[in-house]
Amino acid sequence: MREFILFSRTGHTDSRFHSLREAGRLDVVYQSILMALFRSHALRRDVVFHAILGGPPAPPIELVVDGEKLSDARTDERTWEDILRKVLSGRQHPGVHVKKNSLQQLVKEKKNIFVLEESGESIRTIDLGEDPVFVLGDQVGMPRKDEEFVLRYGKKVSIGEKAYLASACICIINYILDLREVDK
Numbered sequence: 001m002r003e004f005i006l007f008s009r010t011g012h013t014d015s016r017f018h019s020l021r022e023a024g025r026l027d028v029v030y031q032s033i034l035m036a037l038f039r040s041h042a043l044r045r046d047v048v049f050h051a052i053l054g055g056p057p058a059p060p061i062e063l064v065v066d067g068e069k070l071s072d073a074r075t076d077e078r079t080w081e082d083i084l085r086k087v088l089s090g091r092q093h094p095g096v097h098v099k100k101n102s103l104q105q106l107v108k109e110k111k112n113i114f115v116l117e118e119s120g121e122s123i124r125t126i127d128l129g130e131d132p133v134f135v136l137g138d139q140v141g142m143p144r145k146d147e148e149f150v151l152r153y154g155k156k157v158s159i160g161e162k163a164y165l166a167s168a169c170i171c172i173i174n175y176i177l178d179l180r181e182v183d184k
Contacts, residue, residue, distance in 0.1 A: 001046050001047075001048070001131045002046060002047050002048075002131065002132055002133075002134070002173075002174075002177060003047070003048045003049070003050065003110070003131070003132070003133040003134070004032070004036045004047070004048075004049050004050065004133075004134050004135075004136070004170055004173075005050045005051075005052065005103070005106060005107075005110075005133065005134070005135045005136070006028075006029060006032050006049070006050070006051045006052070006136060006137075006138060006166055007051075007052050007054070007103055007135070007136070007137050007138060007142045007146060008024070008025070008026070008028065008029055008051050008052060008053050008054060008055070008138045009024075009054045009055070009137075009138060009140045009141075009142075009143070010024035010025055010054065010055045010138070010140065011023070011024045011025065011026050011028075011029055011051060011053035011054065011055045011063075011138070012024045012026060012053065012055045012056060012057075012088070013053045013054075013055055013056065013057060013058045013059050013060075013061040013088065014056075014057055014058065014088055014089070015084075015085040015086070015088040015089035017085070019081065020077060020080070020081050020084070023055075023084075024053075024055035024056075025138065025139060026053075026084060027077070028138045028139055028165075028166055028167070029051045029053075029063065029084070029138075030077060030080045030081070030084070031165070031166075031167035032049065032051070032166050032167045032170055033049055033051075033065055033080065034075055034080075034167065035167040035168070035170040035171040035174065036049040036065070036067075036170050036174070037049060037065060037067045037070065038075050043067055043070060044067045044174070045067045045068045046067060046068070047067040047174075048064065048065070048066050048067065048068075049064070049065040049067075050062055050063065050064055050065075050106060051063040052101070052102065052103045052106065060100070060101065060102045060103065061088075061098050061099070061100060061101070062098065062099050062100075062101035062102075062106060063084070063087070063096070063097075063098050064096070064097055064098070064099070065095060065096050066095045066096075067095070068095070069094055069095035070094060070095030070096065071094040071095060072093070072094055073093075073095070073096075083096055103146055103149075103150070104146070104149055107135070107149070107150050107153050107154075108153070110133045110153070111131070111133070112128070112129050112130065112131055112132050112133055112154075113132075113133045113134075113135060113150065113153050113154025113155075114126075114128065114132055114133065114134050114135070114154055114155060114156075114157040115134075115135045115136070115142075115147060115150050115151055115154055115155070115156050115157065116134060116135065116136040116156075116157060116158070116159065116169055117147075117156040117157070117158060118158055118160070118161055118162070118163060119156065119158065120155070120156030120157045120158035121155070121156065121157055121158065122157075122158055123157050123158060123159050123173065123176055124176070126157055128157075128177070128180075132177075133154075134157075134170075134173055135150050135154065136166055136169055136170075137166070138166055139165075139166070159172045159173065159176075
């Protein structure tokens with residue numbers, strides 16, 4: 001099992017939006033969901049994706065996408081716009097739900113936490129243990145106080161000295177973890 005937690009400072013917390021990009025950059029959340037859960041012709045059943053949405057009107061909201069339970073979802077943006085709109089309006093979708101929750105509360109519930117940071121220890125050399133949980137910020141980044149809080153429960157890890165899009169970071173981590181599984 002692997003988990004990803006994306007802190008979305010601006011992601012809207014209700015269903016009244018015209019497009020994902022105009023909804024506090026929910027397009028970043030959508031792209032991160034794709035990289036976390038989808039492979040070519042396959043779904044990663046061993047991944048849970050969380051997004052903490054910090055935008056208006058009622059933050060924070062935790063969006064959870066559980067690969068084990070997810071169904072009726074394609075990879076196109078329109079499908080995910082519909083799914084996100086549905087769950088943010090209080091309706092159900094298999095494997096996707098929202099609840100009132102903060103980053104701090106979510107982190108307290110987890111173990112084996114790694115915060116993505118360019119200055120962290122290299123992911124290529126670190127022992128990630130069982131069921132790693134990776135925390136990263138969106139296009140704005142995580143507020144310093146939240147990052148400091150998360151680091152009380154985990155440690156910094158780096159995929160390299162260059163900054164990448166959140167979705168690319170998730171893709172790279174999945175690739176590295178996939179390689180480690182093959183090597184076992």
